[in-house]
Amino acid sequence: MRKKRTKKVLPADSDDDPDPPSAYQRDHAPDEEGWSRCLEDLSFRSFRGKNHGPTFKRKKTPLEYFFKFFPLVLFISMVKWTNLKLRASRQQLTSLQELKAWFGIHILMGLVKINNCKDYWSSHPGLRNTLISTTMKRNRFDILSQHLACNRPEDDPELIRDKAHRYLSKRTKPLYPLQPLWDKVRRRCLKNYNPGRELAIDEAMIKYRGFKSSVRKFFMPLKLIRAGFKIYAIAESATGFFLNFMIHPHGEKPAKMVDIAMDVAKQHLGKYHHIFTDKLYTSVSLARLLHSKRTYLTGAVKSNSKGLPHDFSPKQNKLKRMNKTARGTFYTRQNGQLTATVWKDSRVMMLLSTAHQGWKDPVTHTLNRKCTDEATGRLKAKVIPAPPQAVDYTRCMGGVDRGDQLRSYHTCARKSQYWWRGILFFLIDVARVNAWLAFKHHHPITTNDSSSSSDEDKEKQNVPQTTKKTTHSQFVLQLANGLIDGFARGDTPRQVVGSCPVPAHNAAGHFSTKMPGRYARYCRVCRKRNVTTKSGKPKTTRRGCPVCGVSLCPGECFQLYHQATAPPADSSTATSTE
Template sequence: MDELNKSFDDLLIESGDEFDEGGDVLDEMVVNALESSEESDWNSSDEQSDSSDEGSQWSSTIRRRDQFRFQGFEGVLDRDVLDYQHPIQFYRRFITDEMIELIIRETNRYGLSKYPDWTDIDEEELLKFLAICFQMELEIRSNLKDYWSTRKVFSESFAAKLISRNRFVQILNAFHFADNDAPDKSNRLYKIQPILDMLNEEFAAVYSPGKNVCIDESMIPFRGRVIFRQYIRGKRHKFGIKVYKLCCAGGYTCKFIVYAGQQRDRTCPSSQQAVLDLVAPYLNEGRTVTADNFYTSIALAELLIEQKTNYVGTLRKNRLGIPVDIKNARLKRGEVVARQNNKGVTVLKWNDKREIYMLSTCHDASKGQSNKPVMVEGYNLAKGSVDLSDQMCSYTPFVRKTTKWYLRLFFHLVTQTSVVNAWHVYCVVKERISIKEFKCRIIESILEGWRPTEPTTSRPKLCEVSGPKRTSRRRCVNCYKNGSRIHGAPYARSHAVHLTRNAPFDLCKYLLIL
């Protein structure tokens, strides 16, 4: 029992500072984006120094150049999803049978090497395990052992009806996604890389974003030891694993990249490379990419223009290529100064509570109804998609920490990001419900033993029931039909003759007419 308690304390104890309360999108999103991005980890070699406009032709004449017409598709790509009825079907579209088989195979492999008395896990037990994890998100208790407590103060134990406490901990300790005997030393994420690849593939195959997409980083809380753990002072979760995300309206995550450190063979800044990798499947279709000043540079905007893609974002004042007259301009509150180069990149400085630098390839320097530059209004509107994704994940978080970084990453992606994506598609196809209600229906379906129906390959056939034949008489359909036409339905119901199975129908017609 001491060993079991130690396992709970060391492996799965609640972390109070990992609970993220959902909140509304802040009104002053641009200012907050500037403050948080400046505190993020960023290599000084990533084009930070020197503000020179040599080699660029900048003009004070600003023209709106939204020259790219959107030619992509927005909506559900997989037509089979349109026939889904239950939340569990939408969720299992992302958590595929292939992924379940991988988890079962690698967990059993590692479990046999770790426990002499290991019993192989199957699909039913794995789904029950995930159902308990979902329930832990909905009902937070101070200690993991309390979910199996029989004390009256904890009411009825949900988890105990599915899996015993010892078995749950045993599965959690053995949870694996890759073979430890065949590691890929060149990939820091090899322990979870198959899961990452499967999720990215399914995210892209189910739903296609519209014209506006947004890029930002999310922090997955983690305080354990891992070489690529990040510290960002401006984030609520200051320590964790950084994930670059490409999101669209509604909070759907189209693609994500886990940051595992800088690549030695990179040819451009890591922030710029992250943008190019995320938007690669959606280039040359007239989309508009929105990101904060961690990613924004004039060079990136010009690269995207060549790929028929617009860019909008906040800009750091020490980025390479900003016109000197913009940087040196002294503005009163509310004033704007802007320049546009010959490739269509517009750089703007607006003095609000502080000086804000913006870059856009599809806006001019005019102001909107809120007396803010339309460039700022467009940025705030598009940036909400990533914030909505993080906000929906924070409503029912999996608030258990672990010393294994790949488990923390797995549970975040499978019990939060995948659920938000499935919920978004469900709201588009069926009806709009809360994310909490969506998770509750997933749990209920797992408990009921839901299984997807197998598609039929031929037309259904009626088979004669074996046993004694029916001897009772039934109303003749021809008799009732003709009687209704001539005398009305009430008369036909009371006068229709009840015949045996092989009786001649012509007799009925004469009787009804008489």
């Protein structure tokens, strides 16, 4: 039998796992960029943010929380702009209640997902959604979807005849179809929430496969969403609350990640926030610029980035040796407030920080990993040492990803021919998620161990009673019901048609439905009563009773036919009555 090849693990260098500075440490000359192995004790300022949480008072219903981030003024403006397009197309005008119900149906569709939108109005009980079908007719829903306007339609750049002028207008105003909504929701997210100290900057994707958008589309084959719009967002690391977001900017020159990161985080500077970024944004220039604005930065950085230590370059022997060292090996270099760390996990990772010391605590600075056991060859849980930069980075970097996860649970996004409709659904989902996080902050779940005591004793002792937990799906359902708010102008259920339902003893097992066949047939009751149309022809219908095999008009004809054909009453019952 062949012997298993065991990987040779090289011993770490002498500067692995550096100790805190002391009077007996050796002096090492700094390199050309000013990085040195000699570590110094750094000082950090405390966080100066305001009270963490929503800035508004506690509300009662999920709809009130949603209106704090997607205000009612936007619905009123959309009704005015949509009516301009409906009037031009000679369609029935809409109202505030109807448009709110349209948005409520979309939120409800995100909770109960069906691939084909038309199936929500299906006659099959397994597909039909009673709340959606009784709220609005499918034809009316499609008309509102076609004519929905989120900005002034008369100033749309698409109406400009000159191609050059139209192209320049689209470049200067790429978000014109929904610019008021974008600005209002973004300002409300910044105003109505005070975040904690740890923030994360990352990109969020909006799926789009077309080629007619004014906003630049990105194609990334290795991502989950391969094609779409890129949104740069800053979110709270602990909860995933979206604080600020911006779309990829248009310009003659390519956008620099330093400028994008500063634009996204400019409302949260000067309070000693701790921002976490990934390789796309992190650089020495960004770290120094944020530190000058009294903001700390920690992030993974590319090994070929400018300004890093010379011995951490990919061409040097130290990084080549790290691929063969044990997991947990790390080296640190310091340049003023900056610390650069190279750490060996499953792969070699380089981190840059202005908020950490260059050494680690052997007790707290560890991470749990699954490593291959040399004896059995199986994965085994193991605790490996890690620098403090890596510990905080793995804990706080997923703020935007956590918000995207909450946004994807009950998203209202659906396919559309309009490119800006995906960004509209993104704004609705962001407002919904932020409203849910604010609702959880104001309605914490309190439990009481003294379950044997009565409610009166709890009130006398001022002991908090147990409150029922509201889940995310229940919150979305209550939000959809609040937007619909009793608006019912849709179809009645298919089995109960007409103003008067058929009694059960007269039509047990009978129901009105569409009859098979290509053409309409004469109604049995209308033919006997000589009911004709305005042109004098006999009245026809496509509906009937499949149990009896008779074509009948829904409503009065259906009821009269089954009352006439009902079995006679029981003789014993008739005798006792007499």
